Amino acid sequence: MIGEIAHFLSLSAVLLLSLVLIFNLAFFFTKIHPNQLILSMRLFNQACWLVFISFGIYVYLAISDDFSIAYIASHSNSQLPIFYKVTSIWSAHEGSMFLWIVFLTAWSILFINSLDKSHPLKKLTLLMLSVIILGFLLFLLLTSNPFERIMPFGALEGADINPVLQDPALAIHPPMLYLGYVGFVISFSFITAYLLNGDFELKWEQDIRNWSFVAWIFLTIGITLGSWWAYYELGWGGYWFWDPVENVALMPWLAATAFMHSLFAASKSNVLKTWTMFLGILIFALSLFGAFIVRSGIIDSVHSFANDPERGLYLLSFSGLITLLALTIFAYRLPALNSSKLVVTGSKESFLSMNNILMITSIFSIFLGVTYPLIIESISGEKVSIGPPYYNTIFAPLILIAAAFIMISVDALWQRSMPLKALLITIFAPTMLSLLSLYLIWQVTNIFSILAYIGIFSGSLILCSYLTRTINNFFNKKFINKGSAIAHIGLGLLFFAVSMNSILSYEKNLNLAPGQSISINDSVREFSFNDIRVFKASNHDVISAQVSLLQDGREISLNPQKRKYATRGQITSESAIHASVLKDTYLTIGDQLDNGTWTFSLKINYFIKWIWFSAALMVLGMLLTIFKKKAS
Amino acid sequence: MLQVRKNRLWKLITILFLSAGGISLILFSLNSKLDLFYTPSEMLQADIKSGYRIKLGGMVKNGSIKRDGTIIRFLVTDFIKEVPVTFEGVPPDLFKEDSGVVILGYFLNGMFEAEEIFAKHDENYMPPELAIDEAKV
Numbered sequence: 001m002i003g004e005i006a007h008f009l010s011l012s013a014v015l016l017l018s019l020v021l022i023f024n025l026a027f028f029f030t031k032i033h034p035n036q037l038i039l040s041m042r043l044f045n046q047a048c049w050l051v052f053i054s055f056g057i058y059v060y061l062a063i064s065d066d067f068s069i070a071y072i073a074s075h076s077n078s079q080l081p082i083f084y085k086v087t088s089i090w091s092a093h094e095g096s097m098f099l100w101i102v103f104l105t106a107w108s109i110l111f112i113n114s115l116d117k118s119h120p121l122k123k124l125t126l127l128m129l130s131v132i133i134l135g136f137l138l139f140l141l142l143t144s145n146p147f148e149r150i151m152p153f154g155a156l157e158g159a160d161i162n163p164v165l166q167d168p169a170l171a172i173h174p175p176m177l178y179l180g181y182v183g184f185v186i187s188f189s190f191i192t193a194y195l196l197n198g199d200f201e202l203k204w205e206q207d208i209r210n211w212s213f214v215a216w217i218f219l220t221i222g223i224t225l226g227s228w229w230a231y232y233e234l235g236w237g238g239y240w241f242w243d244p245v246e247n248v249a250l251m252p253w254l255a256a257t258a259f260m261h262s263l264f265a266a267s268k269s270n271v272l273k274t275w276t277m278f279l280g281i282l283i284f285a286l287s288l289f290g291a292f293i294v295r296s297g298i299i300d301s302v303h304s305f306a307n308d309p310e311r312g313l314y315l316l317s318f319s320g321l322i323t324l325l326a327l328t329i330f331a332y333r334l335p336a337l338n339s340s341k342l343v344v345t346g347s348k349e350s351f352l353s354m355n356n357i358l359m360i361t362s363i364f365s366i367f368l369g370v371t372y373p374l375i376i377e378s379i380s381g382e383k384v385s386i387g388p389p390y391y392n393t394i395f396a397p398l399i400l401i402a403a404a405f406i407m408i409s410v411d412a413l414w415q416r417s418m419p420l421k422a423l424l425i426t427i428f429a430p431t432m433l434s435l436l437s438l439y440l441i442w443q444v445t446n447i448f449s450i451l452a453y454i455g456i457f458s459g460s461l462i463l464c465s466y467l468t469r470t471i472n473n474f475f476n477k478k479f480i481n482k483g484s485a486i487a488h489i490g491l492g493l494l495f496f497a498v499s500m501n502s503i504l505s506y507e508k509n510l511n512l513a514p515g516q517s518i519s520i521n522d523s524v525r526e527f528s529f530n531d532i533r534v535f536k537a538s539n540h541d542v543i544s545a546q547v548s549l550l551q552d553g554r555e556i557s558l559n560p561q562k563r564k565y566a567t568r569g570q571i572t573s574e575s576a577i578h579a580s581v582l583k584d585t586y587l588t589i590g591d592q593l594d595n596g597t598w599t600f601s602l603k604i605n606y607f608i609k610w611i612w613f614s615a616a617l618m619v620l621g622m623l624l625t626i627f628k629k630k631a632s
Numbered sequence: 633m634l635q636v637r638k639n640r641l642w643k644l645i646t647i648l649f650l651s652a653g654g655i656s657l658i659l660f661s662l663n664s665k666l667d668l669f670y671t672p673s674e675m676l677q678a679d680i681k682s683g684y685r686i687k688l689g690g691m692v693k694n695g696s697i698k699r700d701g702t703i704i705r706f707l708v709t710d711f712i713k714e715v716p717v718t719f720e721g722v723p724p725d726l727f728k729e730d731s732g733v734v735i736l737g738y739f740l741n742g743m744f745e746a747e748e749i750f751a752k753h754d755e756n757y758m759p760p761e762l763a764i765d766e767a768k769v
Contacts (some may be wrong), residue, residue: 363659372662383669385687387736390665394658509702509721571725590722593699601722 003069005149006428010137016047017134024127037123041112044126048109051137055102058146062089068154071095077160077567079539088161091309093295094146096174100291101136101174104182108133111186111211114295120202124193126553132185137320143311155424160567163540167228177222181252181287183215187259188284192326195333205267208280212263213626217619218257223249224615231608234576239501239611242391244299246320247366248290254366255283258359266341267350272353274337279356281326286363288319293529298374351409358402365394370433396454399495406550407431407465414508425534429561436462447503455499462492483628487621495612504583513597520602524585532598540565544588545598547576560589560600582610613622667736680739687755688715688744689734697729708733715739721745731766 011416020040053351062085069580075095076088089095103552115122129305140146226249227239240246259279266276293299296312333446343350369386395471404427412418437460439454466489473480508520510527517528517543530546548555558576565572578585583606587608590599669687670678679688693714696707702721706729707714717735727733727749737746 361654368658368662381689384666385669386665386666387660388662393661393665507721511701573722573725588722590702591699593701599699599702599722 003147003149004067006054006061007609009054009057009146009200010141010147013047013050013054014134014137014141016043016050017130017137017464020044020126021046021134024123024130027123037117037126039257040123040126040188044108044112044130047130047133048105049154050370051102051105051133053413055098058095058098059086059089062086065158066154066160067156068149069146070150072158073150074159075161077158079567080166081160083171084161084166087165087332090174091161091165094140094144096178097136097140097144097295098146099175100178100182101133101140103178104185105133105135106217107179107183107211107508108189111190112405115207120199121190121193121197121204124196125189128192129185130188132189134321134593137316139311141320143314151335160565161421162235163563163568163570163572165567167229167233169225169233172224173225173229175222176218176225177249180215180217180219180222183218183288184212184280184283184287184607186211186215187280187376188326191280192329194209195277195329196334197417198336200337205276209263209267212256212259212280212283216253216260217622219249219253219256220615220619220622223253224612228612232575239537239608241390242369242386244370245290245294247370248286248293251363251366252283252286252290254363255279255286258356261352262356265352268348268349271349271357273341274334275353275356277337278330281323281330285323285326288315288323292316292319293370299523301372344415344417346412346423348409348412348414351412354405354583355402355409358398358405362398363446365398366391392451399458399568400454402493403461403492406491408468410465412422426465427470430461433464433468434460441500445504449503452499452503455495457490457501459494459496459499462488463496466492469520483621483623485621486624487618490617493610493614493617497607497614499595500607501605501611504604505608506604508602510602511593511597511602513595516597523604524549524551524602525603529598529600537563539567543589544598547587547600549578551578551585556585558587560587562589579609581607636643652724668747669734670687671710672708672715673710675744676713677713681738682740683738685747687734687736688739690715690732691726692729692731692733694730708735715744716742717744717746719749 023036023040023043051292061069062072062076063082065072065076065078066080071092071094072088075091076085078457080088090099112122112129115125190204190208196201223246226246230241233237259276259282259378262272262276262279265272292312292315295308295315297308298312302399324499343353369390372386373384375384407427407430408418408423411422425629434457438457441456442453443446466485470485472478509599510518510520512518512527512529514529514532517526519525520527526549528550530548533542533544533546535544540563543560543564544559546557546559548557550556556578557580560576561574563572563574564570571587575588576584577587583604586603586605588601588603590601592598667685667687669689672688672690675686675688688708690710693707693709696705698758700707704719704721704723706717706719708717710717717737719735719737734745734750735746736750737744739745741742
């Protein structure tokens with residue numbers, strides 16, 4: 001019964017949103033009549049609240065184990081802690097789509113109510129937002145209804161959440177990611193509304209600036225958490241796999257990063273305005289493309305949900321339609337948009353434009369990598385997949401060029417060209433320092449890899465240029481943009497850490513009997529497999545190995561585990577990780593052989609924590625930027 | 633020609649050249665970095681150059697997993713043909729007999745040397761080709 005109420009509420013939301021739509025369309029060509037806007041705002045707010053309440057009830061149903069609802073029955077279990085009962089809602093397609101819509105609605109209601117009553121774009125933005133929410137609500141209710149009942153009798157017990165998903169990082173990763181994805185609905189709707197409205201004297205940058213920045217933060221945290229979870233819980237031992245689903249998250253992120261940069265240029269020097277608008281539309285379009293790729297099952301990926309052509313078709317047509325709509329309006333207004341085309345060579349905005357081009361190139365390359373297998377398959381019927389080698393080759397040169405431009409632009413000024421002498425002075429110290437660090441790394445490690453060395457060089461270029469700049473400023477008592485500096489140091493660190501990780505990390509496969517110990521190399525002098533224990537935990541059986549390592553003169557004890565879950569009979573591995581500043585010692589236990597010995601996989605991962613730390617720096621830099629602007 | 637137009641023409645030519653160069657670089661990179669996907673029957677028929685990395689998808693044959701130290705040997709089947717596979721290391725948790733796998737590696741002298749084994753989050757996963765084949769049977 002309660003389930004039906006929730007279902008009914010979301011259906012009512014559809015009705016109210018349709019009313020808002022009809023209302024707005026009917027008054028589209030008329031001037032704003034105050035009552036009309038007030039009424040449609042009221043309807044819109046009520047519709048949003050209906051969606052929230054409906055989701056709230058759904059959460060209640062999940063907590064109270066209502067297994068007559070098909071989705072809850074197949075993804076939750078009465079034995080689960082309440083925390084995981086709630087997170088089980090977004091462990092598969094229907095529920096996660098519901099959450100996606102709730103966030104979409106939340107961003108929309110917050111943004112539209114923050115706009116002043118007399119804001120000239122309020123009516124059109126409201127229209128765009130209602131169209132988008134309505135489209136996705138219909139998608140949810142028509143093709144993937146989370147409220148569907150098992151008729152005539154419900155299940156007595158739920159089928160349980162997949163054990164690998166019972167993890168705090170995974171519980172937060174999808175919500176963060178979705179908050180990021182859908183947050184760009186604001187820039188999308190607002191820019192489309194601006195273009196529709198046609199009054200180009202109006203300032204629009206400030207209104208969506210911080211909203212987009214916050215969405216960017218969520219997106220960054222979401223992607224980072226996903227990578228972290230894959231590393232320590234899935235036992236994959238890596239942080240990024242260039243899987244199609246990871247790629248479709250990276251594309252909006254790159255577009256959003258480009259958008260933020262050109263937004264700066266647009267608000268500082270009146271250039272790149274048109275371009276910024278295009279990016280603002282592109283981010284959300286790419287988010288929608290991502291939703292399509294993940295939820296249609298068209299691409300075979302570890303993340304993909306069950307294959308369902310009907311859902312894919314709906315998502316593709318709806319996303320295609322609103323993207324096409326926005327781009328058509330954009331193209332139609334393009335000749336009238338007066339953006340200053342005068343970009344001074346050597347000015348800050350010229351370097352920003354260059355970096356924008358690079359980011360678009362990366363997005364295009366990833367897009368090609370994601371869609372190429374589909375194209376090939378439909379033409380020749382051959383099945384292909386594109387892995388890390390493609391992306392590494394593409395990204396190495398792009399990263400190098402980007403790093404070079406970041407280095408130069410540190411000292412560049414808005415709207416003013418940079419004298420050649422100043423340019424040479426700027427690039428001299430970082431280049432020399434980076435070359436020196438490359439040489440040192442080569443001397444110490446004796447490993448040479450062209451791609452990794454490009455990455456290390458690019459990373460240190462950025463790091464060193466900010467370092468020398470900070471020292472310089474300290475003595476000259478000059479001002480440095482803290483937010484930007486921290487975020488870019490994060491980026492430099494990321495390039496550096498990823499490349500160092502790729503050349504230094506190694507893996508050893510071992511086969512030992514309990515009580516046996518062996519020496520591996522100069523760093524891991526002794527690997528002793530002391531004991532193995534079997535015991536019962538709340539909802540699973542545990543096999544736990546006691547291993548001690550003598551690594552770099554220190555004794556480390558590690559307990560990798562294998563768990564067998566009662567309800568699904570599924571086995572999961574819990575890797576044991578010992579972290580030090582430079583490297584992680586990552587141990588996974590394999591299977592027992594007939595002769596009683598066990599297999600282990602020992603991975604030594606260098607600089608891996610630095611990768612997540614660098615993402616944290618980027619987020620911190622962004623936060624500083626937001627708060628600095630708010631203060632002034 | 634007007635100077636402005638001349639400049640514009642040059643700009644256009646430069647952009648065209650640069651993007652053509654970029655796209656051909658990307659396509660070149662794509663072609664040498666593709667992993668072709670085969671089922672066991674397809675792989676045994678196809679003429680695969682040695683040193684060419686491919687993906688093999690199928691089911692792990694029941695009773696075929698043999699362990700020898702850290703090396704695992706097993707047969708991958710599509711219920712028509714089967715291919716022997718060797719892998720060194722710890723396979724993913726969902727790797728077991730009678731379930732679907734995708735393997736990345738090299739095919740050499742009738743033996744598939746696996747570099748990486750992928751098993752899905754989903755325990756009911758089956759490579760799409762096989763799911764179609766089974767439905768036909």
